[in-house]
Amino acid sequence: MPKVLVSDSIDQVGIDILSQVAQVDVKIGLPPEELVRIIPEYDALMIRSGTRVTQEMIEVADNLKIIGRAGVGVDNVDVPAATRKGIVVVNSPEGNTIAAAEHALAMMLSLSRYIPDANQSAKSGKWDRKSFIGVEVYKKTLGIVGLGKIGSHVAAAAKAMGMRLLAYDPFISQERADQIGCRLVDLDLLIRESDYMTLHIPKTKETYHLFNGEVFAKMKPTARLINCARGGVIDEAALAEALRNGQLAGAALDVFENEPLEADSPLRELGSKIVLTPHLGASTEEAQVNVAIDVAEQIRDVLLGLPARSAVNIPGLYPDVLEKLKPYLQLAETLGNLVGQLAGGRVDFLDVRLQGELAGTNSQAVVVASLKGLLSQALRERVNYVNASIEAKERGIRVIETRDASVTDYTGSLHLEAKGTLGSHSVTGALLGDQEIRITSVDDFPINVPPTRYMLFTLHRDMPGIIGKIGSLLGSFNVNIASMQVGRKIVRGEAVMVLSLDDPLPEGILAEIMKVSGIRDAYTVTL
Numbered sequence: 001m002p003k004v005l006v007s008d009s010i011d012q013v014g015i016d017i018l019s020q021v022a023q024v025d026v027k028i029g030l031p032p033e034e035l036v037r038i039i040p041e042y043d044a045l046m047i048r049s050g051t052r053v054t055q056e057m058i059e060v061a062d063n064l065k066i067i068g069r070a071g072v073g074v075d076n077v078d079v080p081a082a083t084r085k086g087i088v089v090v091n092s093p094e095g096n097t098i099a100a101a102e103h104a105l106a107m108m109l110s111l112s113r114y115i116p117d118a119n120q121s122a123k124s125g126k127w128d129r130k131s132f133i134g135v136e137v138y139k140k141t142l143g144i145v146g147l148g149k150i151g152s153h154v155a156a157a158a159k160a161m162g163m164r165l166l167a168y169d170p171f172i173s174q175e176r177a178d179q180i181g182c183r184l185v186d187l188d189l190l191i192r193e194s195d196y197m198t199l200h201i202p203k204t205k206e207t208y209h210l211f212n213g214e215v216f217a218k219m220k221p222t223a224r225l226i227n228c229a230r231g232g233v234i235d236e237a238a239l240a241e242a243l244r245n246g247q248l249a250g251a252a253l254d255v256f257e258n259e260p261l262e263a264d265s266p267l268r269e270l271g272s273k274i275v276l277t278p279h280l281g282a283s284t285e286e287a288q289v290n291v292a293i294d295v296a297e298q299i300r301d302v303l304l305g306l307p308a309r310s311a312v313n314i315p316g317l318y319p320d321v322l323e324k325l326k327p328y329l330q331l332a333e334t335l336g337n338l339v340g341q342l343a344g345g346r347v348d349f350l351d352v353r354l355q356g357e358l359a360g361t362n363s364q365a366v367v368v369a370s371l372k373g374l375l376s377q378a379l380r381e382r383v384n385y386v387n388a389s390i391e392a393k394e395r396g397i398r399v400i401e402t403r404d405a406s407v408t409d410y411t412g413s414l415h416l417e418a419k420g421t422l423g424s425h426s427v428t429g430a431l432l433g434d435q436e437i438r439i440t441s442v443d444d445f446p447i448n449v450p451p452t453r454y455m456l457f458t459l460h461r462d463m464p465g466i467i468g469k470i471g472s473l474l475g476s477f478n479v480n481i482a483s484m485q486v487g488r489k490i491v492r493g494e495a496v497m498v499l500s501l502d503d504p505l506p507e508g509i510l511a512e513i514m515k516v517s518g519i520r521d522a523y524t525v526t527l
């Protein structure tokens with residue numbers, strides 16, 4: 001039974017789903033070195049923001065197939081390292097959208113009406129109605145940085161409260177911003193004009209310390225900043241300084257560059273100018289159920305050999321696409337494997353030509369499957385849909401995709417040509433009755449054979465007696481021939497012979513085959 005490690009607090013509903021197919025170990029708060037020590041035992045890892053999945057951990061995670069992030073942000077996972085290792089990383093892109101958006105709105109209102117301080121004062125026995133005169137958000141300008149799922153929901157609610165909306169998001173169209181009712185502006189204008197700014201961007205190289213001392217200096221002294229997205233997007237030391245100097249009026253932060261926030265962080269010393277929560281954006285009962293189900297189901301599916309629906313490191317390969325293309329992907333893998341073995345040596349170039357009805361489908365999936373097949377001899381089970389492209393790139397394999405809808409010999413067919421250090425070879429294949437794979441050409445010689453585990457391909461001169469000689473030679477090595485076919489373009493010209501064998505070819509037989517008069521080349525293939 002596969003083993004799943006759950007290293008952050010996850011709703012029980014997720015554990016129950018995982019337990020249907022795996023042994024689930026819940027171990028929360030493990031130190032990094034302990035995680036590195038135990039991770040090799042596990043097939044899957046389920047986390048939230050509390051676990052850092054480092055390169056060191058991934059490198060030793062030899063059984064790990066999937067990392068499931070029960071939430072949105074995967075900045076605590078070394079995704080490139082996971083991709084190289086062939087580990088699929090999934091998240092729950094929408095499970096906590098509402099929770100995070102509502103938290104940002106709650107922070108905005110808390111900050112405006114001094115709710116946390118007033119609450120503390122009232123609970124301490126005081127009845128102070130003078131110290132907590134707040135401000136209204138009505139008719140104020142809210143600048144939304146990142147108009148994605150959470151930013152859009154914040155926009156809708158803020159609009160209903162009568163706020164004017166500005167948004168900065170270089171990846172969103174004006175049309176989309178219009179639909180939401182936001183004026184799309186550049187960051188500088190947003191910073192200068194907003195009374196409130198709320199951040200809903202991921203932490204990336206581009207967004208690291210996007211809000212820094214220079215930016216705070218441009219803000220209105222009455223401005224208030226809310227961050228329920230990611231720590232690190234704000235330079236915290238510069239923010240503390242700007243709040244002390246009155247460059248802006250207040251800040252409400254749910255997320256921090258280092259979590260837990262350091263006990264001596266200057267952010268803790270800013271009184272009623274700041275509201276702090278310990279990364280609670282996703283902490284609602286509803287969101288925790290949503291993300292637990294969403295991610296546990298994906299882990300279960302991947303452990304059962306099914307595709308994941310929200311993989312962050314298999315771009316473009318959506319489950320419905322994979323499902324529909326499955327027979328073609330099997331064809332692509334088989335042909336990739338075959339052409340890789342015919343080419344031998346190092347392959348530098350692969351031409352993937354999608355023909356007939358295949359020309360109108362998702363070529364990315366077919367290319368990835370072809371590469372997986374091509375690399376399977378070198379990398380064995382280490383290559384999969386997650387890392388095939390990156391492995392090919394790292395090996396310097398140039399890939400070209402072409403489409404030719406006019407080829408109609410079969411409903412859809414795939415032609416692969418590989419060029420490498422030992423020359424160039426091509427294969428074509430198609431599906432018979434939508435499921436059965438047929439190899440329909442080798443090096444442009446027409447054939448029609450199903451792939452089998454052990455095969456022998458020869459390139460020879462089409463002349464009497466040659467087939468018989470190969471047959472007796474194989475017989476003398478006790479190799480049984482299951483089927484044989486010859487493909488030729490002209491009579492007594494060059495030809496290809498394809499033999500399906502019941503047994504693997506013993507060592508040394510290729511050299512004997514090459515000695516047969518008329519044989520130019522011979523290749524053994526194991527599929």
Ligand SMILES: NC(=O)C1=CN([C@@H]2O[C@H](COP(=O)(O)OP(=O)(O)OC[C@H]3O[C@@H](n4cnc5c(N)ncnc54)[C@H](O)[C@@H]3O)[C@@H](O)[C@H]2O)C=CC1
Pocket residue numbers: 071072073074093096097100145146147148149150151168169170171172200201202203206207228229230254255279280281282283
């Ligand atoms: N505090 C919490 O507990 C939670 C925090 N989050 C965080 O909230 C953030 C947003 O989440 P979603 O809205 O679900 O993601 P999303 O992917 O739907 O939206 C992010 C938006 O940011 C935009 N963006 C990317 N780079 C940008 C840049 N350099 N400048 C401006 N905009 C940029 C993207 O175009 C996109 O529209 C994520 O960082 C996520 O990790 C999410 C859930 C809970």
Ligand SMILES: O=C(O)C(=O)COP(=O)(O)O
Pocket residue numbers: 048049050070071072073074096279280281282283
């Ligand atoms: O989903 C996200 O990006 C979050 O930040 C939520 O984090 P959490 O799962 O509560 O540790």
